[in-house]
Amino acid sequence: MKRISLFLISAIIFTGLVIFQTKANADDDVTDVTDVNDVTDVTEADDAADTAIDTTGRTTVGTNIPEGDTGVGNKIFHGDTRTFITGNVKIELTETDNIETERTFYRINDDEEQEYTESFSIEEEGMHTVTYYSVDRLGNREAPGIFSVIVDNTPPDVILNIMAPFVINEEMVYASEFFNYQYTIRASDSASGLRSVLYSVGDDTVKKYYLQPFFVNSSVPAKINIFAEDKVGNFTKQYATNIYDEDGTLIATSADELVITVDSTPPEVTITADKEFFMKGDLQVASKDYKFTINATDEQSGLRSIYYRLNDDQKFILYTGEEITFSENGMHRIEAVAVDRVGNTSPGTTLEFYVDTIVPTTEMKFGKTDAPSADADLDSDTEVLPE
Numbered sequence: 001m002k003r004i005s006l007f008l009i010s011a012i013i014f015t016g017l018v019i020f021q022t023k024a025n026a027d028d029d030v031t032d033v034t035d036v037n038d039v040t041d042v043t044e045a046d047d048a049a050d051t052a053i054d055t056t057g058r059t060t061v062g063t064n065i066p067e068g069d070t071g072v073g074n075k076i077f078h079g080d081t082r083t084f085i086t087g088n089v090k091i092e093l094t095e096t097d098n099i100e101t102e103r104t105f106y107r108i109n110d111d112e113e114q115e116y117t118e119s120f121s122i123e124e125e126g127m128h129t130v131t132y133y134s135v136d137r138l139g140n141r142e143a144p145g146i147f148s149v150i151v152d153n154t155p156p157d158v159i160l161n162i163m164a165p166f167v168i169n170e171e172m173v174y175a176s177e178f179f180n181y182q183y184t185i186r187a188s189d190s191a192s193g194l195r196s197v198l199y200s201v202g203d204d205t206v207k208k209y210y211l212q213p214f215f216v217n218s219s220v221p222a223k224i225n226i227f228a229e230d231k232v233g234n235f236t237k238q239y240a241t242n243i244y245d246e247d248g249t250l251i252a253t254s255a256d257e258l259v260i261t262v263d264s265t266p267p268e269v270t271i272t273a274d275k276e277f278f279m280k281g282d283l284q285v286a287s288k289d290y291k292f293t294i295n296a297t298d299e300q301s302g303l304r305s306i307y308y309r310l311n312d313d314q315k316f317i318l319y320t321g322e323e324i325t326f327s328e329n330g331m332h333r334i335e336a337v338a339v340d341r342v343g344n345t346s347p348g349t350t351l352e353f354y355v356d357t358i359v360p361t362t363e364m365k366f367g368k369t370d371a372p373s374a375d376a377d378l379d380s381d382t383e384v385l386p387e
């Protein structure tokens with residue numbers, strides 16, 4: 001019978017170390033509850049130690065994300081049913097015997113059995129079974145211990161999804177300096193599992209990612225640094241990028257390849273009458289037959305919509321190409337704004353004019369005739385000669 005203890009001291013020394021302890025004493029007690037508890041305790045201690053060494057250091061606000069794109073870790077992680085290590089973790093076999101142990105042997109999977117002389121590691125990823133035993137001076141041979149570990153050298157997979165209401169117009173991709181880009185990080189680790197995901201926006205402080213999208217206001221996508229770590233300390237800063245428009249259409253898989261043109265120019269709006277105004281001094285005068293239309297153009301992202309209001313209206317309403325006419329006599333005003341497809345709104349364009357509906361009035365009176373008349377003598381400009 002054998003007894004296996006698993007000690008994790010990776011927190012104390014730089015390289016992780018798994019120790020399988022073998023006892024050549026055949027009478028020794030078997031797996032007892034205490035051992036299980038010990039393992040559990042050690043796992044917790046390991047987690048705590050990991051926190052002390054790595055996670056805390058990295059999550060502290062203002063800490064930079066470590067250099068390097070990827071790295072193979074050196075931690076040991078006890079899952080509910082399985083133990084994970086990396087190719088960097090050293091496995092050590094220690095033996096005890098009541099008299100004296102002679103030699104210890106081990107075998108990895110179905111490989112050839114070898115004598116144990118120093119700690120070893122398993123580079124190859126996947127599930128491995130280590131079989132080990134010792135023989136004492138008197139030829140007593142321990143029943144082999146078997147322990148399975150899963151080697152995980154692969155850092156988490158990370159995808160950054162960027163979404164914004166991009167506009168594609170004539171094969172150009174337009175954005176606005178008012179855009180709030182939405183960033184979602186998807187990280188997963190198929191072996192030991194994900195421990196944590198940290199990110200920073202440009203040179204800003206490092207934050208922990210809590211599965212919630214975050215938003216950054218900018219004209220083009222911000223540089224996002226992502227640091228994802230699995231439970232055995234493999235980390236990655238490399239990630240795939242998907243850039244989507246608001247409808248969820250994938251428009252690029254790299255922020256570098258995507259050429260974004262920032263449209264910061266609102267549409268230009270014109271309000272026109274179908275006939276020329278009659279000018280009375282500076283006053284533009286129209287009749288009730290004048291028909292007004294509103295036009296807007298945007299050379300970049302394109303026009304989205306036009307809104308207008310008349311006279312003292314409080315609210316703008318959507319303009320849908322209708323002809324606007326006025327039947328009331330007096331001053332009138334048309335005010336229009338236009339919005340382009342990335343959301344730039346033009347300042348108000350106003351046209352003021354007078355609509356004249358008042359008909360002329362004509363009076364008839366008798367004027368002077370060329371022939372002198374009796375009345376003519378009374379005209380002031382007629383010189384009345386003295387008698």
Ligand SMILES: [Ca+2]
Pocket residue numbers: 152153154155156189190191192193230234
């Ligand atoms: Ca992994």
Ligand SMILES: [Ca+2]
Pocket residue numbers: 263264265266267298299300301302340344
């Ligand atoms: Ca524009």
